[in-house]
Amino acid sequence: MSTALLTDRYELTMLDAAIGSGTHERECVFEVFARRLPEGRRYGIVAGTGRLLDAVEQFRFADAELSWLRDNAVVGPAALDWLADYRFSGSISGYREGETYFPGSPLLVVEGTFAEAVILETLILSVLNYDTAVASAAARMVSAAQGRPLAEMGSRRANERAAVAAARAAYIAGFGATSNLEAGRSFGIPTMGTAAHSFTLLHDSEEEAFRAQVAALGPATTLLVDTYDIERGVELAVTVAGTGLGAVRIDSGDLPVQVAAVRAQLDALGATGTRITVTNDLDEFTIAALRAAPVDSYGVGTSVVTGSGHPAAGLVYKLVAHRDSAGEWVSVAKKSAAKATVGGRKWPVRTLDTRGTAVAETIHVGDEPPVGAGRALLVPYIADGVIDDRYRGPEGTALAREHAAFAMDELPADALRLGRGEPAIPTVYA
Amino acid sequence: MSTALLTDRYELTMLDAAIGSGTHERECVFEVFARRLPEGRRYGIVAGTGRLLDAVEQFRFADAELSWLRDNAVVGPAALDWLADYRFSGSISGYREGETYFPGSPLLVVEGTFAEAVILETLILSVLNYDTAVASAAARMVSAAQGRPLAEMGSRRANERAAVAAARAAYIAGFGATSNLEAGRSFGIPTMGTAAHSFTLLHDSEEEAFRAQVAALGPATTLLVDTYDIERGVELAVTVAGTGLGAVRIDSGDLPVQVAAVRAQLDALGATGTRITVTNDLDEFTIAALRAAPVDSYGVGTSVVTGSGHPAAGLVYKLVAHRDSAGEWVSVAKKSAAKATVGGRKWPVRTLDTRGTAVAETIHVGDEPPVGAGRALLVPYIADGVIDDRYRGPEGTALAREHAAFAMDELPADALRLGRGEPAIPTVYA
Numbered sequence: 001m002s003t004a005l006l007t008d009r010y011e012l013t014m015l016d017a018a019i020g021s022g023t024h025e026r027e028c029v030f031e032v033f034a035r036r037l038p039e040g041r042r043y044g045i046v047a048g049t050g051r052l053l054d055a056v057e058q059f060r061f062a063d064a065e066l067s068w069l070r071d072n073a074v075v076g077p078a079a080l081d082w083l084a085d086y087r088f089s090g091s092i093s094g095y096r097e098g099e100t101y102f103p104g105s106p107l108l109v110v111e112g113t114f115a116e117a118v119i120l121e122t123l124i125l126s127v128l129n130y131d132t133a134v135a136s137a138a139a140r141m142v143s144a145a146q147g148r149p150l151a152e153m154g155s156r157r158a159n160e161r162a163a164v165a166a167a168r169a170a171y172i173a174g175f176g177a178t179s180n181l182e183a184g185r186s187f188g189i190p191t192m193g194t195a196a197h198s199f200t201l202l203h204d205s206e207e208e209a210f211r212a213q214v215a216a217l218g219p220a221t222t223l224l225v226d227t228y229d230i231e232r233g234v235e236l237a238v239t240v241a242g243t244g245l246g247a248v249r250i251d252s253g254d255l256p257v258q259v260a261a262v263r264a265q266l267d268a269l270g271a272t273g274t275r276i277t278v279t280n281d282l283d284e285f286t287i288a289a290l291r292a293a294p295v296d297s298y299g300v301g302t303s304v305v306t307g308s309g310h311p312a313a314g315l316v317y318k319l320v321a322h323r324d325s326a327g328e329w330v331s332v333a334k335k336s337a338a339k340a341t342v343g344g345r346k347w348p349v350r351t352l353d354t355r356g357t358a359v360a361e362t363i364h365v366g367d368e369p370p371v372g373a374g375r376a377l378l379v380p381y382i383a384d385g386v387i388d389d390r391y392r393g394p395e396g397t398a399l400a401r402e403h404a405a406f407a408m409d410e411l412p413a414d415a416l417r418l419g420r421g422e423p424a425i426p427t428v429y430a
Numbered sequence: 431m432s433t434a435l436l437t438d439r440y441e442l443t444m445l446d447a448a449i450g451s452g453t454h455e456r457e458c459v460f461e462v463f464a465r466r467l468p469e470g471r472r473y474g475i476v477a478g479t480g481r482l483l484d485a486v487e488q489f490r491f492a493d494a495e496l497s498w499l500r501d502n503a504v505v506g507p508a509a510l511d512w513l514a515d516y517r518f519s520g521s522i523s524g525y526r527e528g529e530t531y532f533p534g535s536p537l538l539v540v541e542g543t544f545a546e547a548v549i550l551e552t553l554i555l556s557v558l559n560y561d562t563a564v565a566s567a568a569a570r571m572v573s574a575a576q577g578r579p580l581a582e583m584g585s586r587r588a589n590e591r592a593a594v595a596a597a598r599a600a601y602i603a604g605f606g607a608t609s610n611l612e613a614g615r616s617f618g619i620p621t622m623g624t625a626a627h628s629f630t631l632l633h634d635s636e637e638e639a640f641r642a643q644v645a646a647l648g649p650a651t652t653l654l655v656d657t658y659d660i661e662r663g664v665e666l667a668v669t670v671a672g673t674g675l676g677a678v679r680i681d682s683g684d685l686p687v688q689v690a691a692v693r694a695q696l697d698a699l700g701a702t703g704t705r706i707t708v709t710n711d712l713d714e715f716t717i718a719a720l721r722a723a724p725v726d727s728y729g730v731g732t733s734v735v736t737g738s739g740h741p742a743a744g745l746v747y748k749l750v751a752h753r754d755s756a757g758e759w760v761s762v763a764k765k766s767a768a769k770a771t772v773g774g775r776k777w778p779v780r781t782l783d784t785r786g787t788a789v790a791e792t793i794h795v796g797d798e799p800p801v802g803a804g805r806a807l808l809v810p811y812i813a814d815g816v817i818d819d820r821y822r823g824p825e826g827t828a829l830a831r832e833h834a835a836f837a838m839d840e841l842p843a844d845a846l847r848l849g850r851g852e853p854a855i856p857t858v859y860a
Contacts, residue, residue: 001431005612006590008583010623012611013647017625021642023632030628055590068615076646114632121626122609125586126593153438156555157742160436160485162589163556179552181442182435185498193440195447196551198460198749201762202453202544212451216506217443227764302742311736312587319628332631334657 003058004065004083008122009074012083015115016075019082024115028322029345032094032108032128034101038136038310040420043411045139045404046107047169048131049097050396053387055123056088088116089385093378095348097391098135098172098404100411102361104427106346107132107315109378114322121317129315130162133307134169139408140284140308141300142174143416149297150287151192153179153279154305166305172400174408175304188394197251200227210240220246222277225262226253234262238269247275247296255280256293263294283308284418321345331366342429349374350410351428358410361427369430433488434495434513438552439504442513445545446505449512454545458752459775462524462538462558464531468566468740470850473841475569475834476537477599478561479527480826483817485553486518518546519815523808525778527821528565528602528834530841532791534857536776537562537745539808544752551747559745560592563737564599569838570714570738571730572604573846579727580717581622583609583709584735596735602830604838605734618824627681630657640670650676652707655692656683664692668699677705677726685710686723693724713738714848751775761796772859779804780840781858788840791857799860 018024037044061069061083069075069083090112101107108124110117141150152170155163155178167183177190184191195213203209210223219241225233225248237248248266250258255278266274278290279299287298307313318341321331331343344365351360351374362374381388390396408416415424448454467474491499491513499505499513520542531537538554540547571580582600585593585608597613607620614621625643633639640653649671655663655678667678678696680688685708696704708720709729717728737743748771751761761773774795781790781804792804811818820826838846845854 003590005615006585006593007611008585008609008623009611009614009621010609010625013623014625014629017629017643017646018632020646021633021638023642026632028632069611072614072621074611074621114628118626118628121628122586123590126588126590129587130589130592155436155438156552156747157559158556159560159589159592159595160433160553160556161591162560163436165589179438179440181437181439181499181504184439184502185435185495191439191502191504193438193443195440195444196548197764198544198548198551199444199447201749201764202448202456202458202752203451204755208451212447212453216447216450302744306736306741311741312732314732317586319631322632325634334627334631 045135047135092382097400132313137308138170138173154301158305222247475565477565522812527830562743567738568600568603584731588735652677
């Protein structure tokens with residue numbers, strides 16, 4: 001399925017005009033970065049890069065796309081010919097997926113001709129802005145949960161295709177599973193889920209529903225106990241499944257109080273190994289508020305797939321350098337106040353103290369930094385049009401999840417507090 | 431492309447268990463509704479239904495899906511056999527796309543066996559929750575703009591596929607165009623866009639960039655004038671394109687002040703017909719704040735594609751009635767506090783006063799209301815498995831846009847104020 005028209009019209013009209021002025025083949029460097037983190041956030045987590053590699057590969061203009069562009073007079077004949085042959089032949093490097101980032105961090109560096117790089121702008125930003133927003137929110141939930149497992153179950157609160165990306169981004173940030181089956185198939189993420197209230201309501205009694213579920217899924221299943229009355233539901237659940245019942249799920253009520261009562265009841269019934277999972281409109285703050293409660297796992301929906309108040313990461317895609325008419329490299333930047341950018345190719349490193357804790361995001365401008373300047377943050381994703389396959393699919397997703405754990409661990413301890421604050425480390429231009 | 435795995439795992443485990451207990455073929459009625467509107471909102475706009483009809487048609491389990499479900503032990507052999515033959519054969523009615531809605535409004539009514547209706551839950555909610563969130567935000571921007579045209583240009587701030595849905599939802603709510611080319615191709619929405627700052631930066635001077643754009647797109651194009659200095663940019667734009675210049679775009683700065691200065695400058699230069707379009711982080715409030723400024727059109731990005739603070743509409747999918755083991759219809763409802771639902775099949779009508787203004791959302795429970803009780807709100811979308819094609823594709827999108835204008839017009843005048851308030855009309859159960 002082509003991704004070519006998942007694009008703003010102006011990318012193609014710029015191509016058209018640049019072909020006209022003979023500037024379309026000037027070598028360029030574009031960078032993706034955030035001017036600032038979402039208000040009060042102390043770090044962000046990069047996500048989407050692995051999906052982006054697939055999307056760039058599928059960015060091809062076949063007859064269906066070309067004829068629509070022609071019929072709608074979006075571009076002229078020269079641009080149509082150029083698009084028919086399009087295949088990105090430049091290079092893309094960027095932060096590892098799962099990496100922490102800060103204001104100004106160049107998450108992606110795209111090098112190629114103006115024409116081949118500019119037309120990827122919308123697609124690159126769509127993928128990275130959404131996935132990064134979800135991963136950044138998910139990471140805060142993971143740290144709030146202090147080691148208790150989290151499952152992403154917000155598919156119903158996101159666009160149907162965005163939901164798959166959200167499941168992947170949450171998994172990269174440290175969630176353990178998702179309810180979304182396509183995310184399981186496409187990216188190898190563990191999937192979970194047993195039953196909704198409708199299943200209980202369908203049956204003539206709660207007992208019949210529990211018996212049906214245990215018959216199909218075994219006593220290690222999770223029974224949803226709050227359709228009618230939680231205390232009766234828990235009692236019935238243990239009666240039906242036995243003390244080997246895997247878990248009970250609570251989806252309503254005053255959770256800290258409710259969870260403690262259910263734990264006591266389960267223990268009194270001898271179901272001491274039965275876990276308690278809660279799923280009632282959780283976010284990083286309500287998860288933190290449940291630290292003292294005997295919760296065994298969390299299911300998180302709306303807040304994670306909508307970035308917990310920040311549904312887009314605010315990443316932009318800016319031209320920072322190009323060759324001019326004389327073939328010389330020039331750094332360029334937009335001058336308008338509040339949206340000013342730093343021109344020039346960037347070489348970011350993470351400056352660490354002697355214990356390996358991050359102390360600064362050091363961005364070298366123009367020239368590569370000396371060896372030993374810090375942990376180099378860019379890895380090559382596409383070299384002269386050839387995609388590095390290790391970073392995509394299930395393998396790339398697993399790699400990104402490992403890296404996120406490493407990168408979070410490198411942050412100063414107070415970076416993980418949930419309260420509003422400044423970026424956890426300063427961005428320094430060198 | 432199959433939509434079958436865009437689904438939460440528990441929909442399929444419920445199917446599996448219901449086959450086991452022999453309840454999967456019980457006739458059921460599920461309804462989609464919002465318990466409440468997003469905080470402070472006075473009405474919502476239904477969107478996504480036309481897209482949903484396509485997604486339901488594509489909800490088929492082919493070998494690729496079945497073998498993944500088998501290999502991952504998601505369901506047992508009986509459920510796999512059942513899924514292999516799946517095709518929704520029930521009936522779906524619902525609010526017209528573009529319709530206004532309120533707490534409790536049954537936006538979609540799904541009738542079929544438990545098995546065939548329950549497995550659509552996730553897909554239905556994903557499509558409707560996102561599209562409805564966008565349309566509901568977009569409608570507020572349209573009324574804030576008081577007749578001035580709006581263009582949706584937020585693709586880069588939404589997941590790449592969600593962006594297409596967002597463009598469609600904003601258009602239904604009254605936006606006039608989108609930057610998203612796929613939305614143009616799939617749904618017949620007018621597309622727009624000319625150039626970004628990178629195009630100016632690429633050229634050796636702003637003048638060369640403007641000349642290149644005018645050469646390719648003609649003097650009626652829109653020139654972006656704020657890359658360096660707005661006053662010089664405007665002067666140069668008129669010098670290059672002549673007084674027939676179509677429009678200038680301003681993407682930064684203190685807009686009310688800036689726009690007035692640019693209008694005066696354009697008029698002084700003789701470019702009295704040149705329009706001014708603004709695109710700097712707009713939402714319904716900043717649009718309203720520009721009412722006194724000589725703006726000709728608005729381009730809206732992030733805020734519209736993220737629902738302006740409410741990125742999911744909060745719609746739920748609930749079983750409200752089913753046949754029991756004796757074949758009798760029973761109304762069912764979840765009892766837990768705060769999440770209680772009203773059981774029974776609903777027949778909603780809009781109660782109007784003598785001038786045709788809406789005064790109540792009257793929801794008849796159980797039986798159809800008498801003729802003349804108000805404007806009936808449900809239309810049939812799928813009858814015994816057969817989709818009504820008028821409601822999808824470009825035709826359905828255009829119909830939805832027309833209906834949204836009609837439905838907004840029916841609301842009491844103060845429903846359109848932007849400040850926080852109660853739902854514009856009360857929901858009454860009859």
